[in-house]
Amino acid sequence: MKRVTLVGVGALGSHAAQFLRNAATLRVVDFDRVEQKNVLSQFHARSSAGKSKVVGLKQSLQFLFAISVEAIPHKLVVDNACEILGGADLLVDCLDNRASREVVQSFARERSVPCVHGALAPDGAFGRVVWDEQFAIDGEPAEGAATCEDGAHLPFIGMVAATLARSVQEFLLTGEKLNFAVHARSAATLF
Numbered sequence: 001m002k003r004v005t006l007v008g009v010g011a012l013g014s015h016a017a018q019f020l021r022n023a024a025t026l027r028v029v030d031f032d033r034v035e036q037k038n039v040l041s042q043f044h045a046r047s048s049a050g051k052s053k054v055v056g057l058k059q060s061l062q063f064l065f066a067i068s069v070e071a072i073p074h075k076l077v078v079d080n081a082c083e084i085l086g087g088a089d090l091l092v093d094c095l096d097n098r099a100s101r102e103v104v105q106s107f108a109r110e111r112s113v114p115c116v117h118g119a120l121a122p123d124g125a126f127g128r129v130v131w132d133e134q135f136a137i138d139g140e141p142a143e144g145a146a147t148c149e150d151g152a153h154l155p156f157i158g159m160v161a162a163t164l165a166r167s168v169q170e171f172l173l174t175g176e177k178l179n180f181a182v183h184a185r186s187a188a189t190l191f
Contacts, residue, residue, distance in 0.1 A: 001025050002172050005088035007076055007104055009053045012118050012127075013094030014043035015161030016168075017057060020092075021067045023169050028054045029084055031075035040151030076100050081107045091115040092168060101137045108132050114171065118164040124153030127160030127182040129167045134179060156184050 004024040006013055010032070017028055034048040034056050048056025054071035061067045076084055077100075085091060085107045093104045093115060101117070108115035115132040160182050167178045180190055 002089040003027065003087060004090045004092060004168065004172075005029060005085055006092040006094060007085075007100070008094035008096065009042075009057050010038070010094070010096060011041045011157050012120050012161055012164070013092075014053070014057055015158055016092065016094060016118065016164045017069070018043050018061065018065075019162055019165030020168060021061055021065055021069075023165070023172055024090070025070075026067075027070040027072060027088065028057055029072040029074070029076055030054050031073060037150075041154055041157060076103050078103055078106075085113070088113060090168065090171065092164070093117040094164075096120075098137055098139060105132060105135070105137065114177075116164070116167055116171070116177070118160065120153075120157065120160055124156050125184045127156070127163070129160070129164045129178070129180040129182070131167075131177040131179055133177075153184075156182075 002024045005027040006017055007029045009028050009030045030053045032053050034044045034051055034053050036049050038044050039046050044056050045060050052073040054073050058069050058071040061069055072084055081103050091104055091108050091113055093101055095101050117130050117135045120127045163180050163182055170176050170178050178190060
């Protein structure tokens with residue numbers, strides 16, 4: 001079975017992990033902890049509040065689906081990229097910050113590791129799934145920008161996460177790299 005390393009298990013990444021649970025051997029990476037507000041929009045249980053996001057996600061996937069994942073509760077930086085990302089057959093970037101995305105993208109490009117990037121607009125209006133060859137990293141969200149934290153966009157987050165998982169699954173099965181733009185008011189568009 002292929003090994004997929006998913007970096008960032010917040011709103012998008014935590015849901016993508018549950019959809020990818022049968023597609024590959026998963027390694028999940030995130031340094032953050034589950035906060036009570038996270039359970040409104042992320043696939044984290046209330047009982048995980050205060051725990052590492054990857055440890056909480058690992059426990060939830062084990063409990064609900066008897067799936068074991070490798071949990072890496074560390075912040076991804078240039079100095080640990082080889083250790084954290086090495087050995088992956090595919091990288092899935094679900095990060096929400098430019099610096100960490102650049103680490104993933106540089107690692108993938110330098111080592112020719114396939115990489116797909118998933119992204120959500122902070123206001124829940126738009127999502128995208130883009131393979132690295134066509135991905136340009138955006139700037140940081142504006143100070144005070146709306147976020148997906150309140151759970152109002154949960155169905156849309158799930159739709160983007162499912163689209164991301166579908167793109168990963170297609171790549172693992174056929175090698176085809178499908179890019180999608182997902183709009184809150186319309187269906188996913190393949191590009």
